[in-house]
Amino acid sequence: MFEKHTVLLVDDQAENLALMSEILKSEYRILAAKSGFDALKLMESKQVDIVLLDVIMPGMDGYEVISKIKSSPDHADIPVIFLTAKNSIQDEETGFALGASDYINKPISPPIILARVRTHIQNKRHKDFLKDKNAYLEMEVTKRTKELSQAQDATIAALASLAETRDQETGNHIKRTQFYVRALATALSKQDKYRPQLTDEVIDLFFKSAPLHDIGKVGIPDAILLKPGKLTEQEFEIMKTHTELGYRAIxxxxxxVSDEVKFLKIAKDIARYHHEKWDGSGYPKGLKGEDIPLAARLMAIADVYDALISKRVYKEAMTHDEALQILSEGKGSHFDPSILDTFFAIEGEFQEIARKYSD
Structure with a gap:
């Protein structure tokens, strides 16, 4: 047998409380209050499913009581039925405007009270069911979204690792550049120029996409990719094709997929254009200035900085300060000047990331 629903009766007249209680007690659990203050206090400690509320009461009238009920997040969904001798259209409009579910005029008709209470409790049960179902569905959507995001991250990591396995010297290069890009994008997002486009969502997409910047290197022959010395002009032309190879793969x-996937679009831009230069002398398309996608301009700084401070077969690692000097020489030619200025403002963060994820 299911538990009875609880009806809260609020009336300053004891005989009215007794009459309503007698009508409803066979079907419902009854709580009674002789004032609005007592009713609100009861609702703080007791589960209430519906309120039958007198309008004319000393101290706090029914309109004030319902206003307080409806302003409480815990109680706003509880149906309130006014019981009153006030039966003008204006009185009813006032009650309904404050959130009343129904209006029953005195003198009380037992069949009407029973029918109305049953109806509004049934409506509340349906609303609660839908609310619980929606909450469950929202929880499931959140769970599935998280699972998809984790699967996406794992896929990106797996793809990025292909480039790492081809070029053993890169070490944690992919992880470091990923965090460099996020640090730089976060700093830029505080500036008026970039704030509209660098939302938290976009910065997260940049972070996720960055590991794929060199995915095209899987298509470069070992003799060129792993060559310990300087590349010939012809070999360098082949090496440069990794930008187009990465773009095509992504x-x-x-x-x-039928729908646009934002991180894939950004990943394409990063893979294809991270070797473009501000003055148009880069590759593969010779893009210039802000025609170069923002994500690729960020990656250009992150990629070069990390290459400079990393040891390779054909060179020793530079110090942080030496790398800053080289980067400063590329301001306005290789790198976006305003983004490079932001890099210098947070260069300590780059140094800390390099230290944390050192090879």
Whole structure:
């Protein structure tokens, strides 16, 4: 047998409380209060499913009581039925405007009270069911979204590791550049120029996409990719194709899905354009200035900085200060001047990331 629903009766007249209680007690659990103050206090400690509320009461009238009920997040959904001798249209409009579910005029008709209470409790049960179901569905959507995001991250990591396995000297290069990009984007997002485009969501997409910047290197022959010395002009031309190879690989993945995937679009930009230069002398398209996608301009600084401070077969690692000097020489030619200024403002963060994820 299910538990009875609870009806809270609020009336300053004891005989009215007794009459309503007698009508309802066979079907419902009854709570009674002789004032609005007592009613609100009861609702703080007791589960209430519906309120039958007198309008004319000393101290706090029914309109004030319902206003307080409806302003409480815990009680706003509880149906309130006014019981009153006031039966003008204006009185009813006032009650309904304050959130009343119904209006029953005195003298009280037992069949009407029973019918109305049953109806509004049933309505509340349906609303509660839908509310619980919606909460469950929202929880499931959140759970599935998290699972998809984790699967996406794992896929990106797996793809990025392909480039790492081809070039053993890169070490934690992919992880470091990923965090460099996020640090730089976060700093830029505080500036008026970049704030509208660098939302938290976009910064997260930049962070997720950054590891794919060199994915195209899987298509570069070992003799060139792993060559310990300086590349010939012809070999360098082949090496440069890794930007287009990476772009095509990601575009192929993008073409397999019907809807646009934001991180794939950003990943395409980063893979294809992170070797473009501000003055138009980069590759593969010779883009210039702000025609170069923002994500690729960030990656250009992150990629070069990390290459400079990392040891390779063909060179020793530079110090942080030496790397800053080289980067400063590329201001306005290789790198976006305003973004480079931001890099210098947070260069300590880059140094800390390099230390944390050192090879």
């Amino acid at each position: 575009k192929h993945a993008e073409d397999e």
